[in-house]
Ligand SMILES: Nc1ncnc2c1ncn2[C@@H]1O[C@H](COP(=O)(O)OP(=O)(O)OP(=O)(O)O)[C@@H](O)[C@H]1O
């Protein structure tokens with residue numbers, strides 16, 4: 001349950017006076033989600049999602065909200081932030097930075113079909129193309145420098161074999177440079193729980209708060225590592241091929257991207273192996289963390305180190 005900040009109908013009515021969205025009809029807390037407080041808001045004009053940011057500051061929001069606004073205007077299924085009467089996309093509510101976005105009609109899926117993976121690949125490539133005309137920039141807060149520093153805090157806590165494997169994996173990534181690969185806006189956390197589906201179609205990508213500028217192929221690897229991973233932790237060949245086919249239909253991969261693909265899959269796995277290890281060994285204070293299993297990404301790296309066919 002994640003309503004950390006309670007919003008009363010009166011407080012919201014006062015805040016909504018700054019928007020041209022009609023009268024407040026209903027306000028309902030959303031149980032899902034970990035980081036922020038979310039509500040479904042119904043007004044006489046329609047249905048919206050209200051987010052109160054529990055960690056991000058007001059001045060940090062423009063990149064993410066303007067990005068969603070840009071993408072939603074360029075064919076990417078995602079919520080569109082709603083501007084208030086002074087054209088702001090966010091302002092303070094109950095002491096927290098808050099925004100309203102359009103409400104999407106769909107639900108996340110835990111076992112996607114090949115058709116859904118293909119649709120996911122197509123929409124991810126659409127996002128990457130749409131990002132070309134977005135002018136704001138954000139560095140990746142979870143890149144090689146971050147995982148090397150994080151690993152230093154983890155080694156002493158891990159069994160020797162895991163620490164050795166982590167060290168070796170970071171060395172492997174350090175020996176590969178990706179600077180020459182196509183880069184642009186990436187979602188950077190496109191797991192199944194960050195995509196709402198309506199049947200076989202994408203209702204929308206959500207949770208853009210790791211979005212940044214980085215190598216596009218890294219985003220494909222992150223998505224594939226979650227969308228095509230089966231319950232036993234291995235990758236389903238059919239789902240992986242479908243996702244890549246969908247992606248390449250919209251944005252074909254370059255020869256250099258294809259060469260770097262196996263190592264990039266391991267980079268995508270390393271990033272979440274490290275963040276999940278951090279959550280396990282250093283749980284963030286005050287956050288409802290349903291600790292996610294780091295070992296699935298360790299296993300994925302082992303699988304990738306033995307595999308020869310990467311679905312291209
Ligand atoms: N625009 C939207 N339309 C419909 N439902 C939405 C929308 N945005 C969020 N939701 C619903 O709210 C839930 C919580 O949102 P989200 O996952 O973004 O929470 P968070 O706490 O902000 O992020 P996280 O859980 O990744 O830390 C989602 O699982 C989804 O069901």
Ligand SMILES: N[C@@H](CCO)C(=O)O
Nearest residue numbers: 189191272275276292
């Ligand atoms: N998607 C991440 C959590 C949010 O970054 C994970 O499953 O580890």
